[in-house]
Amino acid sequence: MTPLALVIDLGTSAVKVALVDGRGRVRARSRTPTLGPREWWHSVSAAVRALGDLSEVHVVAVTSFMHTLVPVLAGGGMGAVLLPGDKRGVAREPEFDAGSPGGSAALARLAAWAELGEGRLRAAVPVKDYLRYRLTGALASDPYDAGGAGLRSPAAAALLKRLGVEPVPLLAPDEVAGTVTPGAADRTGLSVGTPVVTGSGDWLAVCLGAQAAFPGRGVLYAGTSAAYGGFADRSALAAPREVDCLAVAVGSGALLDWAAGVFGPPSGAVADLLALAAAAPPGAHGVRFVPRALRAAGSREAVVGQGDLTGLSLAAERADAARAVVDGIAVWVGDRVGRILDASPVDQVLLCGGGGDATFAQLLSDALGRPLSVAAETDLGLIGLARLGFAGIGLPMDHDPGVEATLVEPDPVRHTAFAELRAELAGS
Template sequence: MYIGVDAGTSMTKAAAFDDHGRVLRVVAERTQLLNPRDGWYEQDSDEVVASVTDVVRRLVVDIGEPPALIALTGQGDGVWPVDGDGRPTRPAISWMDARAADVLREWIDAGVADSAFRRTGNVFFPGCPAPVLAWLDRNEPEVLDRTATAAYCKDVVMQRFTGVRATDPSDASLPFLDPHTRVYADDVLEACGLTHRAALLAPVVEPCPRGALLPEVAAQLGVPAGIPVTAGPFDLPASALGAGVTAPGDGNLIVGTTLACQVVIDELDTSGEPAGLTLAYGPRGRWIRAMPAMVGTAALDWVLATIGEKHVRVNEFLDASPPGARGVTCLPYFSPAGERAPFVEPGARARYDGLTLQTDKADLVRAVCEAIAYAARHCFDAAGLRGGVAVCGGGIKSARWLQLFADVLGRPVRVAPKEEIGAYGAVLAGLAAIGSPVDATEWAEDEVVVEPDQTRTSFYAEGFEHYRTAVELARKGWKS
C-alpha cells in the first residue's frame, strides 16, 4: 500500500493506492488560508504539517496496515520560512499573495523580470518566491536573519517528517533554477538583489528528495519508523505525471482553484512575450511549459456565492443559457494579485459586459464558465499545445462545463480516471526515486473521452477572437 499526499491551498488530501495503482481510500482535511490584510494571503506551516500527519494517520487506521511509501506533493510558489528544524519563523506567504506587487512592478520597469524570463523561462508574479523574498528582505529582514530555509510547502512537511532539508527540481525551477544545468543561477539571484540570501535556498535533489520517517513522527502515525518518504514533484507536474501526460506536445488541464494549462516540451524557447513557467520534468532536456492562470474554479465560486447559488446547479444553469450567454461576456481575472498566465499583469481585474435588465443568473454562470474556457485556450496557445489534452480537477465534476472545454479547445479531452491525480503522480515519482519504478501503463484505467461538437466549436472560435480582443483592450487600461 502506498500513500500519496497533496497539501493544497485550502485542503490536504491523502490517497491510499494498492500495488496495482487502484485507489483504496481518500481522506481530506481543510486548512486555513489566512487573510490578515487586503491582498495578503498566509498559511500556518504547523497547521499544514499537522493536517498531513492527520490524514496519513487516518488512512493507516482505515486500511489497517502501514504504507510502503509516503509520497508528498503540494502547492508551489510562495515562501514558507522555517528554521533549521523546519519550524516556521513567520506564517507562510501564499502563491496567492499580492504584497510584493510593487516589487514586481519595479522589476518589470527595470527589465529584471524580462531578463530573468529569458534566462530561466519563468515569469515573476507577486506570489513568486523572488519578489516575496525581496519584500521580506526589505520589510522583515529580521525574519530572514533567523530563517534557515525559504522553503516550499511540501518540503516543510518533508523536513518535519524525515529531517531532510531539500527540494526537487520542479519546485526549484521557479524562479532561480538554470533550466539546463538544474543548479541555481547566481546571475538571477544577483539581478534580484538576493545574492546575500542565497543560503536560504534548499539543496536541489534529483529526481526528488528521499528520506526515512523519523521515530517521533512514526509514533504519531502509528507506523514503524524508517518508512521511505519522498517529496515531489509539486502539484502541477505531479498532476501531469499522474494523468499520463509525458509525450512532447501533449497537455494537461487542471480545472481547480488555479486554472493550470501545461504542455510537455523538449525544446526551450524563451523568446516572445514573457509568460508562464518552465518546470523541470523528468529527465534533463524535458520540461513542463505551465500556464497557471491565477483563478479557475475560484471565479465560478465567487459568482455562485454572489448570486446565492450552489455548485449543484451549474449544469442546470449551463442548460438554461445558450452558448454566448445571450450577449453577456466576462473577463475572469478575479485574483487581487492580477494575472500571471498567459501574460503578467498585477493590475488585471475581472469584469462583465453586455448586462441588461433581462440578464439572469444562468447567463452570469455561463458567461464566467465560457470565459474560463477561453482563458484555458489562451494559455494552451501560448504553451504550444499540439497533441491531446488530459483534464482533471474539481471543475470537471460538471459534465456540461467539461463539454464546454472540449468545444472551446476544439479537440477531444480525456478525463483522468483516478481520484487525486496529483497524489497519484507523487506516488509514481516516489516509487521511481526509491528504486521501485512501476509501469504506469499497467496501472492505467479506462478513460472517458469527451469529443467537441463541431457546430459549437465554430461558434466558440469566433467568440475566442472577441475574447482576445477584449483582453488586449483591457490590458491597456490595466497598465494605466
C-alpha cells in the same frame, strides 16, 4: 502484504492524502480544506491519521502548489508565508529575474517577508519541502520545484546571500530524502523510519500520473488554475526531472468556485453552477465575463482571480451571470491551450483535475474544438506521487490512465459560438 505509497498533496484549496498501490489504485483517501500556513502541518497530519491503518505503507511522497517559499527560521519554526496574490511582493517583482513569472514573484514575496523582521532565516524552501521537513527533519528540494520558486536563479543566490543563508541541497524527485522521525510518527500514525522521497511540484506529479509525454499525450489539468503540458518525450518519464508547462490560466478554477458561491444555487457547488449556466439562453442576454488575465501583460500576481462582469441589464437573470462566467473561463482556457495545440499537436489530450466534471469537460472540448479524454481518476497528481515513491524504493508501478479515459467530442456549432465569443472578449 501489499506495498502502499502514502501520498500527500497540499493544494491551495484542499489537503488530499491517499494510499495508492502499485497498479495505480487508490485504496483509501482523505480530504480536508486547506487552512492558513500555520495550520498546514496540523491539517496534513490529521488527514493522514484519518486514513486508518498505515501498516502497509512502504514509502511517503509529498507535493504541493508551486511558486511559494516558506521561511524556515533558525529555531525550526515557520515565518509568515506570503502567498500568491499577496500585494506586498508585487511592487518588488521587477527586482528579481528568476526566469519565470512565478519564480520572480516568489522571490519578491520572500524579500518582502524579510522586511517584516520576524526572525533569523535558516532556509527558504517550497511548500512541499517544508512539509517533508516536518516529517523527516531534513531540508532539501528538487530541481523542478526549486526552479519554479526561483531558487535556481542568480537572483535567488544574491537574495539568500544577503539574508545570510545557503541554498538547500537539490535531490532527484524519486530519491529518498529522509525517514519519518519519532515526533512525526506520533503525529501521523506512520512507522518510524518510513522512507520519504524528495517529491516535486504539483505539476510534475500531475504530468507523471498522466504519463503525459509529447507528441503522444499532453495533459490538461483543470484545478485551481488550469494548465497544459507534459514531458518532452517518453524517455523523460523514466527519469522525471523537468517538465513543460506550456499554458496556464492562473486562478481559473478558483473563479469558478467563486462564481458558484455568488451566482449558483445554495449548494455552492461548481456542478450546480454549470447546470444553472446551461439554463441561460445563448448570448446570456448580453452579459459577459472577461478574465483580466485573458488580456493581461506583466505580473500575473496583479491579476490573480480578477475579471470584469459587463452587460448587466434588467433583462439579465442569475443564470445569465452564471453562463457569462462559465463561458468566459472556457474561452480563457481554450485560448491559452488552443494556441499551443495549434503549434504542437498531440495524439491525445488527457483531462484531469476537479474540472474534469462531464459538463465542464464538454465545454472545454467545445472551446478548443478538439476531443478530450477524461481520466477516470481525477487526482492524477496522487498517482504521479506514488510513482515517485515506488521508484525511490525500487518497486515498479503499472498504470496507464489513458486506457480507462472517456472520450468527449466537440460540438461544431458550440465551437463556432466560442470562437466568436473569444474574438469579442479579446477585443473588448
